[in-house]
């Protein structure tokens with residue numbers, strides 16, 4: 001059973017439809033939010049009976065063995081409160097990511113809606129000497145991409161070097177011209 005209506009849910013449903021004995025796709029509304037091609041393929045597989053679309057339904061209750069953690073069935077509920085029970089081996093819920101800073105929220109860093117505010121020129125936070133990169137770091141125009149995270153890694157590393165060795169002459173080099181050290 002796959003729950004959710006976005007790209008992750010769609011990707012898993014499409015991939016598993018050729019492997020799993022049965023794929024149940026649960027979504028709270030008939031419209032899926034994924035790439036149009038994925039939605040088209042999902043609907044085709046549903047018509048062919050390779051994926052069972054269960055809409056509009058939401059997860060209501062899990063049934064299983066508390067000791068072993070093994071799932072036995074999932075109870076679903078529609079908007080009117082009607083419930084259905086499906087015997088299920090595996091449930092894959094895709095309801096998005098929940099950002100949680102945990103103890104970092106208590107460090108006194110400048111925050112903006114659960115993200116750490118950094119200076120994009122250095123990736124330094126509001127506390128000198130503490131740097132943040134990747135999805136958790138924010139500044140105007142931030143793009144949450146792997147590429148951005150890598151770039152911020154380089155920016156932060158350069159800033160940290162200057163922070164630790166202030167006044168030291170710094171020679172910027174490229175791996176293409178300098179080469180990569182071989183062990």
Ligand SMILES: Cc1cc2nc3c(=O)[nH]c(=O)nc-3n(C[C@H](O)[C@H](O)[C@H](O)COP(=O)(O)OP(=O)(O)OC[C@H]3O[C@@H](n4cnc5c(N)ncnc54)[C@H](O)[C@@H]3O)c2cc1C
Nearest residue numbers: 007008097100101102103133134135136144145146147149
């Ligand atoms: C569905 C989807 C598709 C995407 N597709 C693309 C794409 O095609 N191209 C692209 O460039 N980007 C894509 N992205 C964005 C990309 O995944 C992120 O930008 C990237 O993963 C951010 O890397 P990160 O290391 O900053 O954060 P994450 O990858 O989120 O890593 C953070 C890690 O920290 C762990 N963590 C969290 N809190 C704590 C804690 N308190 N203690 C210890 N560990 C903790 C988390 O479990 C996680 O492993 C996609 C994102 C999503 C959701």
